[in-house]
Amino acid sequence: MKRKLALGAVLSASALLAGAVQAGAGLAHAAPAPTAMAHALGLSGQEHLIVKDTVVDADGTRHLRYERTFAGLPVLGGDLIVHQDAGGAIRSTDRAHAGSVAPASLSPKLTAAQAAARASAAVRATVGVTEGDEPALTSVDGTGTAQLVVWAASGAPRLAYRTTVEGMRADGTPSSQLVVTDAATGEVLSAHEQVQTSNATGSGKGVFVGSVTLTTNWTGSTYELRDNTRGGQYTVSLNNKQGGQGTLYTDTDNVWGNGLASNGQSAAVDAQYGAAATWDFYKNTFGRNGIRNDGVGAYSRVHYGRNYVNAFWSDSCFCMTYGDGASNTHPLTALDVSGHEMSHGVTANTAGLNYSGESGGLNEATSDIFGTGVEWYANLAADAPDYLIGELIDINGNGTPLRYMDKPSKDGRSADSWSSGVGSLDVHYSSGVANHFFYLLSEGSGAKTINGVSYNSPTSNGSTVTGIGRDKALQVWYRALSVYMTSSTDYAGARTATLKAAADLYGAGSAESAAVAAAWSAVNVN
Template identity: 40%
Template sequence: MKTSIKFYAALAPLALCGDALAVTRMPLRAPASAMMSAPVRAPEEAQVKIALDGARLKYGLDNDHGYRLTARHPGGPGAWVTRYAHTYKGLRILGSESVIVSDAGGKVVGETLQDLRSGLGQGAGSSLLAGSFIQFDVTPRVAAADAVRTAQGVAPLRVVAEAAPASAELLIYPVQQRMRAASVLGKRSGGLNAADVVKQLTGYELAYLVKTREMGVDRPLFRDTLVSARDGHVIAQWNAVQTVAGVGYSQYNGQVRLSTAYTNGSYWMQDPLRGTGGKFGVNTVVDAAHTGTAGDVYMRTFNSWGDGQDYQLGWPTLGENGQTAAVNAMWGMMNTYDTLKNVLGWSSLDGNNTATYIAVHAWDGYDNAYYSDACHCMFIGDGGARFYNLGAIDIIGHEMGHGVTAATAALDYHFESGGLNESASDINGEMTEAYANAGAGGATIPARGNDWLIGQQVSRSGAPLRWMIKPSKDGASPNAWSWQLQNLDVHYSSGPNNRMFYFLSQGSSADPASDAFSPYLNKWPRAMTGIGNDKAYRIWFRALTTKFTSTTDYMDARNKLYASAIELYGPGPESAAVLRAYAAVNVGKDLDEPNAGQAFGIVWQPQPVTAPAGTTAWFAVAPGGGTPPYAYQWRRNGVSVPGATGSVFGVVAQPGDNGALYSVLLSDARGQSVASDPAQLTVTAGGPAELVFNGGFEAGWEGWRGNTAVVGSWQGAGEAPYEGKAFAYMGGNGRAATETLGQPISIPAGAASASLSFALHVDTAEIAPATAYDTLAVEVKNAAGTVLATLATYSNLDARPGYQVRSFDLSAFRGQDIVLSFTMNEDYALQTGFCIDKVSVAIR
């Protein structure tokens, strides 16, 4: 007979003391109906694999190179992310990988690469390593069992038990050397920016990656060790326990509502509303009973848990006082799940809604909390000399953040990627804290609610573990990137990225005495403008889950956050804030903010126009500051023109308009108003006339249509205009993309001639010498979008330093209304950028 199960979302008062009995130990179990998990939707892997295999020639790779599927997870609405490790002769190349974004039908729409493979075999990069690895031997001379014994022999503490069997993976380890860029060879190490450092591939080693997951006398001993498969020496070893920082926490939320399960007359500390499958069927809290293993699920006969007090060592872990740790954990797990789901659409740790669990009362007096990759679960200690119980909500969010990172980017837990791994968890903890403190509802992260202090609530001294606003306040974490950053413990090398995220969200201060001051910000304004918790979190999460690879470092993170900001919000304040926030921690160069901090006014004044009689003269204005939306009223000689209420105004020039002054009254949503400068119209009887409005893009995208987000000043993108400050930057994505930009024009039938000219600069990262992978078509279309003529097609093969001016005769289109169109198509990898400026169609 099936068991009847009822679920309750019940009020669990933490301050009640009505149950004097310890909870009876019961076997591990999960609600019967929760044991089945829904199938995970996946992209068409075959299409993705075909695209990857077809890229071998593009990257100059031979048939010994391949791909191995390592992970698949959602990548946003209607998109999926599939992660492939690069292989050579069947062995994984450590840290070399492709992150593929595909749509619901499996079509590849983007690829992020960490490419460390080209020096192997007959690839195009083999010459860079003097051909030393063309015949790389993948036959080990050391047995896997011997590599495991070597790794275990480096253990610093006595091992009493195994948490999981040791594993040894034979792989290829790319050896890299950090070097100064050629332009900064004379710079002192202390003055280097992250952008000044490059990594050079120097060779490969056949090695075992040995993962040991052992239990010491009073703590877990999780280590990753690289052991040479040639002679057995240890190449590198790092700590793999993903902790909050080797310390602990306490309970802080008063009376809270918990989602629990009811079956067979008992309540279980299991959440039927969150997660499916996994070890217990749903998200669950269990008792570790002062060990490093999961014990029994918390259960009792009525739905009221804990006494709201810090756990007293020596008291029963299943009693009223011991239950408080479970309440802390369940409350934190519920809120972290809801933050990810409601704000980002991300279900549980892996995005596929696989249930997880938290084991409380880990070890005895354990001043720590950690995520275990062996069980995809968390262990929370009760604290000791320095900390209370480690169940504070930002700590639970931190540890669950490790699970998200493990399921996506899998950032290596050493060097700069290890610092980013820890920072990703700190960010997740702080955003969970903000979401929970605001009532844990809605689809956005509140602007306030978190304290930017990691673990402050749990500290017996009141000092937090980390200060995100100024990491150096802990006495060990740096405020900014430096050459030595990768040599620090990951809990300290996370500091600069934590500070970056604070600046991205909250902005900085221009006061040198402020904790929020950065000496690296030297552009306008000195106090950078933040974009708020919600936007900052979305940009970070998109980069982490769809672009980061296991070896992403600070400079790579900066570039991928910038790309994510562009994808989410287009060029503007958000993408500029990313570049400024990283510049504030010495990663990349600073830049002026676009219109930040300006009072309401006019950024672009109407300009004088000279037009032949019978042609259209165009005037435009661009507002800045104030509160959108804006309202416009154009005037002729001070008199309002009926219906002229847009940012762009066109008038057919007549002889009587010669000398007329056109201006606009601009107002914002708060009722502020400002009048523009007058612009004079000069009407001529004939001669050359310009038909393209805003051909230099100095008025932004005014007059243009299509992907207008490609228009801007593009500061920080490594490109420059032909003249002025603005231009159109099409391509440069490094992923599959199509962008269009066009403007309708009318060529008078009576024109003697019509000619098109524009300045074009092409740069590319493509390496194949004779294949046009990325293209820009210059076309003439009609109003319905039909191509009337293709004037030219440019590609990555046309890459040249600087701009070239291109010219075409349009006389064949006299008497027609046409659309001048630029269409860019970029394939799924290796960017090509097409910079366009000074577009002109002149008639005579």
């Protein structure tokens, strides 16, 4: 979505506005020693690999995702994936940076303090400046210590510093910008917002989810809104503050909320249910055990700030945060918002798609795709599933959704198909290309009514696309994300990744593989 209610997540946080079967995706499956793997790949003695994730297929094929260091320094854009057969032989690799990651020099000309000052100045220069739909930065509140890295995400690899600059935006969203500066000149190489917005068995009634069952915790004296069956997920109230751990929800009768926004528990019911539905969706659809695939549940914070019209995911607190909307009476706790935002955490812990350019559009689309998947998985009467994003929260004030997957341009800003300028759009609008692809792959082109909603999806090349069904489309996208995409994957790379995924799952000559190719061509990714 768009950071205002566009939803997003990259290196640390994110928001709502602005045949072969995977057997697992955790580190439980032993991977070859990183040193041996680095040698097998022909990397230099100064390069070392760090295991980030392992996916093992039913036939024993392994897909090993690594981060990389050079001379002990993290390499930004150095991530790679190694694909091995069951016997351990390397079949192929996917690299975010294809060439050498060695910088011309390992001796910085700027000190860490100078680099931090350059980063802070660059962010301060944007105070009061509105960029697209991003709320303007209103203050810079702190600058972290600059750390030396190797920058290989674009252009020739070079020595650089990365610095985190904290602040606040005009709508009350916290800002945490990761700024990368050249260690020789101080030139800003990258600036990524790490906070991406969108814009016992108990019973509850939420504002959006309606009447639902909740798994809670009995302490012996009270019930807690904590779910120990799903990694200990819990929900707190921030009581209209903009920070802190909040107050854990407790109750004496294990009946939560009444469906009205005026009852503070109602939004908490939405949030707790949304976290549970997202957990179950990933677990039962892909075998993924939580956002990080480590069995640890995230927590949710409701009643953030005052009149805050947004929601966001943050890796730094491993938590979801929801505002109460206009007049503190319109919480942003809808189910597809929950699924969207928490899916940013999944992206951060798999492909790590950069939150800019075409990679940023794919990052946002991934959250829209899986947020939609969560909505269909839950299949609530109070929130009938559809291919609309944010349709219940009424951010536009006229009853229209934030985004449309069948024809993204209906929102007036998103791209229906790829063009050379797509990467320069706000990531919540460049995401339209992948959203449109996913809809076409799921449902096909043309006019139709699905679950009571009318759609009419066009194609850029005038073709007729026949869908393979949402369930198969979700499997293709997840495998592409978790096995083949890297931090720098663009739309052409996404086509390649999904074709590989479809071949793995359904066969290289399958109807599903042909449909993936046809759907990409229909959005002008050829």
